[in-house]
Amino acid sequence: MPDYSEKVMDHFTKPRNIGEVEDPSGVGEVGNPVCGDMMKFTIKVKDDRIEDVKYLTFGCGAAIAVSSMVSEMAKGKTLDEAMKITNKQVAEELGGLPGNKMHCSNLGADALHKAIENYREQEQVSAG
Numbered sequence: 001m002p003d004y005s006e007k008v009m010d011h012f013t014k015p016r017n018i019g020e021v022e023d024p025s026g027v028g029e030v031g032n033p034v035c036g037d038m039m040k041f042t043i044k045v046k047d048d049r050i051e052d053v054k055y056l057t058f059g060c061g062a063a064i065a066v067s068s069m070v071s072e073m074a075k076g077k078t079l080d081e082a083m084k085i086t087n088k089q090v091a092e093e094l095g096g097l098p099g100n101k102m103h104c105s106n107l108g109a110d111a112l113h114k115a116i117e118n119y120r121e122q123e124q125v126s127a128g
Contacts, residue, residue, distance in 0.1 A: 004061065005095030011065035016072055019054045026122070028114025030107050037063040037104060039111040041071070045119050050074050050082055055111070062101035063108075069094050070108035079116050085109050 004012070024042035031038040037059030044052040053074050057067040069090055074082045087105035091097045097105060 003098060004065075005097075007069075007093070007095040008062065008065040008097065011068035011094065012061040015064055015068040017052075017054050017068065017075070018056070020056060021052050021054045024115075026115040026117075026119025028111045028116070028118055030111045030114060032103060032107060035059070035103065037107055039063065039067055039107050041067075041111040041115040043074075043112075043115045043119060045079065049076060049078050050116075051076075053112070053115075059107075060101070060104065062097055062104040065094060066090055066097075066104045066108035067111075070112050074112055079120070083113055083116055085112060 021042040021044045025045040026043045027040065029040045038057070039059070040056045042054050043050050053071045055067040055071055057064050070085065073085055073090065073093060087102070087109045090105040090108055091102060
């Protein structure tokens with residue numbers, strides 16, 4: 001097994017916020033066909049803040065840990081704050097990822113950002 005930090009192992013063995021938000025405000029899905037990792041984030045937005053965030057991840061231990069960490073980082077943040085979460089921040093919060101697993105941190109932030117973009121698109125349509 002690659003040399004994972006204690007924090008990565010913690011989020012892998014005890015993932016937070018797993019599942020799907022009921023009646024989500026936004027949904028974001030990303031996949032990396034090269035490694036087979038897939039992530040789906042669902043968010044509930046209230047007063048421009050992420051009230052709830054859940055994810056489903058099919059992938060390696062690093063991908064699961066990244067999803068868990070991104071969900072923890074995003075909860076309670078405003079949409080603008082959550083859009084600023086970067087893959088580098090995610091990797092740092094996890095205490096680092098092995099080089100060949102850094103792409104996993106991209107997926108987590110990307111899936112969250114897509115869910116926020118999806119929510120904003122729906123808001124624009126309903127504001128019509």
